[in-house]
Amino acid sequence: MNATVKWFWYASPQTFFPLAGTIARWCGIGAAVLAGLGLYIGFFVAPTDAQQGEVYRIIFIHVPAAWMSMFLYVMMAFWAALGLAFSTRLSGMLAAALAPTGALFTFIALWTGSLWGKPTWGTYWVWDARLTSELILLFLYLGFIALRAAIDDPRRADRAGAVLAIVGVVNIPIIYYSVSWWNTLHQGASVSFTKAPSMAATMFAGMIVMALAFWLYSIAVSMVRVRCAIREMSGERG
Amino acid sequence: MLEAIELDCTRGRRALFRGLSFGLRGGELLRVAGANGSGKTSLLRILCGLLSPTAGEVRWQGTPVARLREEFSRQLVYLGHAPAVKDELSAAENLSIACTLAGLAVSEAAVREALARFGLPANDVPVRRLSQGQRRRAALARLSLSGQIPCWFLDEPFAALDADAVGITEELIAQHVARGGGVIYTTHQDTGIGGARVIALGTAA
């Protein structure tokens, strides 16, 4: 069986449509189960932190959300680049479907970060390197979404968005390093974000389970969005 | 020399044409006819590589133009709807810059001659002060310098021109065809250039 042929067969929106439905259903169920399990571990199994007390439990949402926010941008750029290279409509749709989820996770990471910061640092916002990078990442997501929204022609939207996503992905490491360097120059916030030296195994397990739940959630939601996009496209043709 | 193969074009939600195939040989004149909005401009833009067709391809001497890019660009002149002249520059400056951009080396005397042919003075008056028709003339003056470029694509070349200028343009086109060049132009009115093959774009569903 020729593998490339098979991949392109799945890349056709019409054949992908029912598959996306199945994936969305199973991943959605999986996400719900794992999220329940992760939250249970996070709230009931994991031990109370010696220094921070109960507040630290927000990291079960915060850290996986921050992982996802960065990972989804890379995925988005990957699909966008693929779409640009092979001009497959489905890749552009996937990139577009990932963007709102990525922005959502970025926002959750920022929000939970500031909720955690209030009792821990005594302030909602600290110009910490990671928080600042995360904020800029949110702007990048919003820029991508706004650019796509401003373009009427779907093909142009796909391709223009792809160029932007690729430019963004090249810039993210540069932004991250410059921001963390900037943070060391201005020693305003002397709190470092480094993790507690020894992380309990249950804590780690909780975070991994939550991260998996977020993964499945992202897949499920983007599949639903892709289905919408496919329907819209076939509506245009008919 | 130029072949269009099974071209489809969809703009926004509307299919303009489907499965359009034709060829252009040297010394041939082709007129694209059709009502407003039938896709004449889109077809021309596809042919010169500004727009990629929804399906199908355009080949220049057997090679798809998408792969040739500037190599193909050097073989063509495209004059679009917009006159592509800068308001702040004089007609002569505009013309010599346009030619440089296209990769043509032209002398100042040649520029003056080309402008004179279209009845434009080669002075420093910025194009801003010229009338709409004179601007078109300034844009078309490029044709009289483009004799050695094989393929001409002209979008509505006769719009906003008086009878005089139409005459000069028709003469230039006829000369180019006689020289063995290919010309494709669009118009929605009939014009008196003889021997043109017509591609009619209907309103495809």
Place this chain on the structure above:
Amino acid sequence: MVYRDLLLALRRRSDVATALLFFVIVASLFPLGIGAEPSLLRSIAPGVIWVAALLSSLLSLGRLFANDYADGTLEQMLLGGAPLGVIVAAKALAHWLIAGLPLVAIAPLIALQYDLPAHLYGVLALSLLLGTPVLSLIGAIGAALTLGLRGAGVLLSLLVLPLYVPVLILGAGSIEMVAAGLPPGGLLLLLAALLVGATALAPWAIAAALRISME
């Protein structure tokens, strides 16, 4: 091509002057909002000058391709005999000469307003000299992407400003390093590296974006 854009700018002098004036006004507003405490002004000067430079470069970027797009010249550039990457690089260079270089020239004036010590002028000019071309190059990608869209101006700033962050940090940071008595060499080298990277990569992104926008 560079010659053409410079010629156009020369015929439309007021545009260049507006961007420059904008830079000066933005920089002059900060003391009015914050107060004229000299030590405070000295400490915010590098940041203010750099933020004003970002905004003023953004202001002129909107017109980078828009005029050529409107009158059809951009189509001619796409069909030009030279590779599009070279043409857009030339346009970005022209934009820098028109919008970036004057900022470098006028920045000492702002520095004077902010009572910046004289030994910082050199690094201020050098950082602007290295950083503003990067702004032109990155900004041109945004300008090409938003070409012909509704609300292009606001969208352009949303797309481009986050990408300007490293230049801002390195540019303002290098001045602060010198102010703190440290050598700025490393940061200026990083800024130069950004410039080299942007020069190598941005033209292709701009060209790709323009082709997409012209369809």
